[in-house]
Amino acid sequence: MAKWWDERLPLPRMMHDQFIDFPTPRNLNYLWTFGGILTFCLVAQIVTGIVLAMHYQPSAAEAFNSLDHIRRDVNYGWLIQAMHAVGASMFFIAVYIHIFRGLYYGSYRAPREILWILGVFIFLAMMATAFMGYALPWGQMSFWGVTVITNLFSSLDQVIPGLGTAIVQWLWGGYSVSGTTLNRFFSLHYLLPFVIFGLVILHIWALHVAGQNNPTGIEIKTKSDSLPMYPYAVAKDAVGLFAFVILFAWFVLFLPDYLGHPDNFTEANPLVTPPHIVPEWYFLPFYAILRAIPDKLGGVIAMFASIAILAFIPWLDRSPVRSAKYRPIYKWFFWLFLISCLALGYLGSKPAEGVYVFWARIFTLYYFAHFLIVMPIVSSIETPTKTPRSITEAVLGEDEAAGAGAGVPAGAAAAPEHR
């Protein structure tokens, strides 16, 4: 049967080679399970989203009530709605871990630049999807979040008068955010996850061309450095996914609205602005950067630049080794960067005044300095500590590795027996 298919469309062959026999480094840790977890999240969002769309009304008059209807009347609507709303947050938790994993272990370095840049595009598409999805419940935060964020484009009026206003009205389909805006956001919110799906396929394709990075940052050299994906990596992925699903279920069942904002339980009112507008938690660091810059256009540029800059880091980091594990100086800057991002997230949730603005400026400065100054300079001057000669050596130690035939292709053929 598989043979019959393979002669016509070699799909079973490809799946077997890419997801069963595929060589994975034998030293992957649990941070490598987040790619699979993200794939799960994407599928979960698509499945729950399609169900919600069957009951949701994308109009200014009905949207808010139809959400109530889903949560109260539709059979298991409460469950599916909570899965989708909580799922968005879970997706971002996973993607942030996934990105920081890549940053720490140098997974963005050659030959994985395209893989990394596809990741940045996926991240952007995720942000756009989440932003438009948050508009759909048509509560006060939905409405005013959309108003404030779409108004960012009006700062282009500072470049060409009238350009910003024209773009904003084009996005709105009117002279203010309205049901028309809601309608088109719904259409795009349905579309974008499938665009992400396509990008993820390219992402995984690029991954399978370059091969996976691993905690040592050194490539697979001999057969004993790798294990077939099935059952080894798959089993590990399953354990990671299981733990993640427990956390996910905890939120869905016990704290379904914890990550949301109470103002969104009030229907959108174009005449009253809530006193303190905040985006969803996963946008807070970028919101803090936006508000840290005193100039309207400058803030918008800084916010977009903070994401765009990620696409350039494969060329900003010039260290001879990939993994921060072997980089005694850079390692500390990595943690400083992580702390800056968390601090920016906290500051983004605070009103833009006084000390909050001061610290937001300091951490914004470090955010950019990390990539533009620290990365190129530290990577040029630091002497990495000694890396193991092979992945096998990193796992088994030098003697055993010699036994396993690391670095000796002839011995490598016999390696499987040693495992």
Added chain:
Amino acid sequence: MTADVEDPNRRDVLVVAASAFAAVGTASLIWPFVDQMNPDAGAQALASTEIDISPVAEGQAITVMWRGKPVFIRHRTAEEIEAAKKTPVSDLADPIDRNDNNPGQPATDENRTIAGHEQWLVMVGICTHLGCIPKGQALSDSKGDYGGWFCPCHGSHYDTAGRIRKGPAPRNLQIPPYTFLSDTKIRIG
């Protein structure tokens, strides 16, 4: 066939002409797909609205909707007008009047109102920073440091002529096109 070999450029002309034709055709189809997103005829039809302002007593304000946006109509007190008139244009963050009836003039109080109706200030009630609705319409609202309006989103203060005095907003509150149909009736748009 022989003709092609002797005069190969004849084919180039066909290829270029056909490609140009296809490119122009495709390009001209892009615009409808872009323009369909712009405000439609229905949204534009709501472009004008008439309001009876006789019930608004001195010191009070009302908010009406125009093109889906709130419009502030304030019946200013003598002191408020006085305060606005006294402020020199050189003190203003945005020295342009932002008045659709009278564009590009200095932002004096005279240029932001209609002669003979100075007590009436009519403005789009949308903060020029990121689009929140400033406070200051209700009597109990905070009116900011300059007695006009205060936007709580990122802290912009507007004076009694709706001009930006402090905070991140770049421009004075916009004055929509409007006319007095009578002493107690205005048409916006």
